[in-house]
Amino acid sequence: MGVVFDAIFSVSVFLLVSIGLFVILGLMNIVNLAHTAFMAVAVYAELYFTGHGWNFWLSAAAGVAVTTLLGAIVEFAIVRRLYGRHIDDTILATWGVSLILVQVLAIAFGSTTTSVAPPLSGSVKFLGELLSIYRIFIVATVATVVAAMAAVIRFSKAGLIVRMVMTNEPLARGVGINTGMVQRLTFVAGAAFAGLAGTLLGPTQGISPSFASSLLASTFLIVLMSGRRLSGLLFACVAAGLAQTLFSAYGNPVIANVMVICTAVVVLRLKPEGLIWPRH
Amino acid sequence: MAAALASRRTVLACLSAAALVGAAMTGALIGDAYVTMLLAQSFTYAIAAISLDLVWGYAGIPELGHSLWFGIGALCVGSMTTSVSETGGVLAAGADATTYILAAAVGVVLAAAMAAIVGWYAFSRGATHFYIAVVGLALAAAAQPAYSQFPRYTGGEGGLFGFAYEGFSNAEWYYVSAAVLLCVTAFLIVLVRSDFGLLLRAVRDNERRVRYLGFNVERIKIAIYSLGAALAGLAGALYAAMEGAVSAPLFGTLFATEMMVWVAVGGRGTILGPAIGTIALGLGGSKLSAAFPLEWSLFLGLALVLIVVFFQAGVLPPIARGLARAVLGSGHKAEQNRSLVAGRETAVPARDASASAAIEISGLFFAYGGLRVLRGVNLEILKGELLCIVGPNGAGKSTLIEVLTDGARNFAGQVAFLLGDRVEHQGRQQDVIARSGVVRKFQVPSLFPSMTVAEHILLATSNGRWPSVWRRTHAIGVPPVVEAICAASGLTGRLEEVAADLSHGVAQGLEMAMAVATRPRIVFMDEPTAGLSAVERAVVGDLLRVLAKSGITVVLVEHDLDFVERIADRVAVLHEGRVLEVGAPSQIAQSDVVRGAYLGSFELEKGDH
Numbered sequence: 012m013g014v015v016f017d018a019i020f021s022v023s024v025f026l027l028v029s030i031g032l033f034v035i036l037g038l039m040n041i042v043n044l045a046h047t048a049f050m051a052v053a054v055y056a057e058l059y060f061t062g063h064g065w066n067f068w069l070s071a072a073a074g075v076a077v078t079t080l081l082g083a084i085v086e087f088a089i090v091r092r093l094y095g096r097h098i099d100d101t102i103l104a105t106w107g108v109s110l111i112l113v114q115v116l117a118i119a120f121g122s123t124t125t126s127v128a129p130p131l132s133g134s135v136k137f138l139g140e141l142l143s144i145y146r147i148f149i150v151a152t153v154a155t156v157v158a159a160m161a162a163v164i165r166f167s168k169a170g171l172i173v174r175m176v177m178t179n180e181p182l183a184r185g186v187g188i189n190t191g192m193v194q195r196l197t198f199v200a201g202a203a204f205a206g207l208a209g210t211l212l213g214p215t216q217g218i219s220p221s222f223a224s225s226l227l228a229s230t231f232l233i234v235l236m237s238g239r240r241l242s243g244l245l246f247a248c249v250a251a252g253l254a255q256t257l258f259s260a261y262g263n264p265v266i267a268n269v270m271v272i273c274t275a276v277v278v279l280r281l282k283p284e285g286l287i288w289p290r291h
Numbered sequence: 292m293a294a295a296l297a298s299r300r301t302v303l304a305c306l307s308a309a310a311l312v313g314a315a316m317t318g319a320l321i322g323d324a325y326v327t328m329l330l331a332q333s334f335t336y337a338i339a340a341i342s343l344d345l346v347w348g349y350a351g352i353p354e355l356g357h358s359l360w361f362g363i364g365a366l367c368v369g370s371m372t373t374s375v376s377e378t379g380g381v382l383a384a385g386a387d388a389t390t391y392i393l394a395a396a397v398g399v400v401l402a403a404a405m406a407a408i409v410g411w412y413a414f415s416r417g418a419t420h421f422y423i424a425v426v427g428l429a430l431a432a433a434a435q436p437a438y439s440q441f442p443r444y445t446g447g448e449g450g451l452f453g454f455a456y457e458g459f460s461n462a463e464w465y466y467v468s469a470a471v472l473l474c475v476t477a478f479l480i481v482l483v484r485s486d487f488g489l490l491l492r493a494v495r496d497n498e499r500r501v502r503y504l505g506f507n508v509e510r511i512k513i514a515i516y517s518l519g520a521a522l523a524g525l526a527g528a529l530y531a532a533m534e535g536a537v538s539a540p541l542f543g544t545l546f547a548t549e550m551m552v553w554v555a556v557g558g559r560g561t562i563l564g565p566a567i568g569t570i571a572l573g574l575g576g577s578k579l580s581a582a583f584p585l586e587w588s589l590f591l592g593l594a595l596v597l598i599v600v601f602f603q604a605g606v607l608p609p610i611a612r613g614l615a616r617a618v619l620g621s622g623h624k625a626e627q628n629r630s631l632v633a634g635r636e637t638a639v640p641a642r643d644a645s646a647s648a649a650i651e652i653s654g655l656f657f658a659y660g661g662l663r664v665l666r667g668v669n670l671e672i673l674k675g676e677l678l679c680i681v682g683p684n685g686a687g688k689s690t691l692i693e694v695l696t697d698g699a700r701n702f703a704g705q706v707a708f709l710l711g712d713r714v715e716h717q718g719r720q721q722d723v724i725a726r727s728g729v730v731r732k733f734q735v736p737s738l739f740p741s742m743t744v745a746e747h748i749l750l751a752t753s754n755g756r757w758p759s760v761w762r763r764t765h766a767i768g769v770p771p772v773v774e775a776i777c778a779a780s781g782l783t784g785r786l787e788e789v790a791a792d793l794s795h796g797v798a799q800g801l802e803m804a805m806a807v808a809t810r811p812r813i814v815f816m817d818e819p820t821a822g823l824s825a826v827e828r829a830v831v832g833d834l835l836r837v838l839a840k841s842g843i844t845v846v847l848v849e850h851d852l853d854f855v856e857r858i859a860d861r862v863a864v865l866h867e868g869r870v871l872e873v874g875a876p877s878q879i880a881q882s883d884v885v886r887g888a889y890l891g892s893f894e895l896e897k898g899d900h
Contacts, residue, residue: 092600098421099353102428103555104599106548110592118585228432228544235425265440269433276429280412283419 013140014260020146022252023153027211028223029230029237029248030156031204037177037239038197041090042098042231044105046205048112051222053078053209055116058127058218067130071213075206081112082202090198116220129214149211156207161241177239225268229255232275238284251275326574327461328533333573334468335530338475340553340565342522347551348559349483350515351495353420356427357550359434360402360520362542364527367398369451369537370444379442384454384535391456395528402524403517410513431544438539446538455535464533471529472566475522479562486758489746491515496739503696503733505725505755505809552591555598558605568607628787629745631777634752634768648709649674649813649844650695655704657687657694664690665702666868672813672846674709677839679847679855679876682865688848689734691865692815696731697721710812726755728812732805732819734848736798738790744801745786748773751808769808772837776804779830795822803831813844820851832858856880 028050035043053074060070085108093101129145136142164170175183176193184190212223233251237244251271258267343357371394372386386394409430413423439448446452459467482488493501494511502508531537540546557568580587598605650672657665664687672678680688694700698719706716710728738747749767750758758764777783780800785793793801799822806814819835820828828851835858839845849855855862856876864871864885872885879885 089596089600099347099424100599100603102353102355102424103551104596107592107595107599110545110548110595111589114585114589114592118589225436228429232425232429235421265436269437272429272433276426279422279425280415283422 014256016140016142017260018252018256019150021255022248023150024212024226025230025233025248025251025255026157026244027149027153027208028226029233029244030160031201031208032230032234033237033239033241033244034197034204035201036234038173039090039094039194040098041093041101041198042105043198043201044102044227044231045085045108045112046201046230047223047227048109049078049081049202049205050209050212051116051220051224052081052112053206054127054213054218054222055120055220057210057213058120058125061127067128067214071210074210074213075203078206078209079199079203082199082205085202086195086198091195094194113220113224120220122220124217124219126217127213145214149215152211157241157245164241229268229271229275232272232279236275236278236282247275250278324461327465329574329577330570331461331465331468331533332530333570333577334465334472335526335533336550336553336573337566337569338472338526338529339523339550340557340569341476341479341562342519342526343550344554344557344559344562344565345479345483345522346516346519348554348561348565349488349491349495350512352512352516353424354427354516354519355424355544355551356429356431356434356547357519357523358544358547359427359430359542360406360523361527361530361546361550362434362537363402363405364395364398364524364529365531365537365541366445366451366527367401367524368394368528368531369446369454370394371397372454372456373446373451375443375446375451377443379445379447379449381446381451381453384452385457386454388456388458391532395525395532398528399521399524402527403521406520407513407517410516414509414512414516427547428544431542431547435539435543438542448539450536450538452536452538454531456532468529468533471525475525476562476566479522481761483562484763485761486749486753486764487760489742489750490753490758492742493739493746493750496741497737500733500737500739501750502721503725503731503737504751504805505722505730505753506757507720507722507755511757548595549591552595552598556594556606558608561605561608564605564607564611568605629743629749629765629767630786631745631748631769631774632766633771633774647674648672651705651707651709652695653705655691655694655702655706657690657700657702659690664868665694667704668865668868668870670863670870670873672844673861675839675842675844676860677835677845677847677858679849679859679862680865681849681852681855681862681879682871686865687868688865689817692731692817692846692848696724696729696815698724708813722755725809728810729815730806730809730811730813731815732802732817734817734821736795736802738793738798738801740791741789743787743789744782744793747790747801747805748777748786748808751805752810754809770810770841772834772841773804773808775837776800776807776834779834780804780827796824796827799823803834807838807843811843813846814838815846815848817848818850819847820849820854828854852880 028047031049032043032046035041035046056077057067057070057074060073061067065073089104089108090101093104129143131145131148134141134143135147164173172183172188172193175186175188176190180190183193209223216222229251233247234244236247236250251274254271254274255267258270262270339357339361342360343354346352346354346357368391372390373384374382376382409426413426438445438450441447483491490501490506490511493504494506494508498508501511527541553569553572554565556572557564557566559565576587579590602609648671650670652668652670652672655665655668656663668687668691680691682688694702695706695716698706698716699721702717708714708716708724708727708729714727716724742750745767748769749764752767752769774783777786777800780803781797782800782804785797790798790801799819803816803819806816816835820831823831832854835845835847839860847855847859859876861873862876862879863873864879864882872879872882874882
């Protein structure tokens, strides 16, 4: 039974981390390799503010705000100049941003591993398993975020614009949508999602400048497997979460991470368009 | 302009080579043991950098995991010259020279073989350009943590150490690595300047077009990917034998990124630039990274961002160009580089009177998704004839050509090519079809923007056979009719101009020249006269007649009906995905069926021209 709960948490973590990458890839066709570095910035901001006596929730909000601002700055200084360039250029540039951010954090805060206390301590007993309340909170938050996002994309006018830009960017521009602005906002929103992921996951693991970097390759592959659909993202995260949990249970976490990556590489070769339901 | 650049490039190459040799020689004279070893180490990095440049800069493959091959070479040497306990502790290290050489050879072969497998897997048709980047990144990201899982061979977390080859002094190591670097550099310079190097640039510029010239693009990419891996493995083996240490970070993404920075700083697509850049960064970098370990990594990131965003050509090439201009003066005149010479005629038997079929098409159906374009095409194309396919927009003319030159398309019906033996069309790839002598000229010119006119024609003449990896052809032997096409379309004096600078009409001429230069037996020409003036059109018409007379089967898609009447042997009318009527031009012009179905659109078409 414990494995099932581990799997649910693992899927939630993958969703939380990949959703920001997902919107950026879907709307801008840019792979943001600085995503986990943004998460690290968020968690260090959280650490900084809790260190100054703020409570956890305020610090987390501040962490998200800092990351959002950082996203806007990176977009203005770098990403804006890469629209329409070759995909390897955007990969390299955002990877460079990631190196810079991680090193700045190392210089400012040192490379030692620290931690932040979870705001919700304790656990509940459910079906004979002890479940951490904070983990349940993360799963609930992720579920809410994904559901809200699906609703926005499906029903709101903003969602309609998003779908237009995703399917046919030049045509959307042709009918008068300021696609440049949509893409700018998208990058900033992606950074905000990274901030959310970083601040939420902060209490669940050790914090160092390379925070979450082990998740970069697998979430990147998950987003590619999503086929740029939210349902596909859900599907890919479930697959990766299950693989991760099973290989961790019967092997070790390192092997599990390697296996997730290998699985994704194989899946992407067999289904280059991603894990999507065929539409007929 | 391009010609001037070409010769300036030669001078640049000489200058840089001199600088490289000079650096190699003077470094040892400094005599400082630390600097000597540092240089020797950066030479091994430089080998890795130029091998990455071959893959990334020349063939355009975004290789984000090149460290893997370097690591494999290093690990082979480490693993074969140490004995390790079950838990990864190094028990004994060191071996005789033969073992080191053998280990290096194993490393090179293993790296090449693994890269070939990865390449075979990743460079499938239909896999995006993006996929190999993902695979490289994923492999490096997976290899680094996986390293610690096999302590029996890798030494686990601590890695392997203490196995440096004892037989060389510092100075000897220096000379050995310098010699290997110079050999690899020379080898790669010859390779990229050869006709094969041209093919690599063509793949980078426009993969699809290379396929239609008869080349198996996947095989080229796998070969280059594998060669790059082999050289990186060699660099890793040399590094390991010299340093006597190997650990997980050598496999990781950070090291792979560092290699990309070396290449990007030195200038992608210049072999010498990355070599010099790596040595410079290695020298400066080690001093700086020793003094400021954290800031150095920060600097790497900044360099990567700045170069990608602002200095795409790299840092060294603009400096070198400035130097060359200072030495030569700006008005330097270049020599003519390549020229066309009359080669043998196309080896096609003269048109036989029996007029047997070259292509038999029956019941051909094809759809783009839900859009049914071809709905049962029945047509026989005869050997040596000039057949024009006419019909209004959307009739399926271009699609018919698309399907006939790509058997891997998902079509239904019978198509057979009768060139010698009867060959079923179904499932045959574009390059196989092109090699069998069936080529096409694209409706919208599809060229290699960075390559000159002469280079286009040179590639076309190979018709899918791999060109020489060391020879650089200057006199390109072409069928006489290619020279005529070049003269007619104004290409003759512009052989050294790059395709990006050509006007639409001239680019059309080049498309046609390429198609014919492959010495085809069947040519599909999609609107060869589009964008040409009336005079030029008349010239092209004459050339097409010459082609047909020489025994080549010419299938033409055309809108201009006057033009069609003047040159065609037969005309096929395509309407809503079916062949409405086939016959002599005069017969078609008189046909009531055609008139009935087409009157409106025919008149409009005439009015257009």
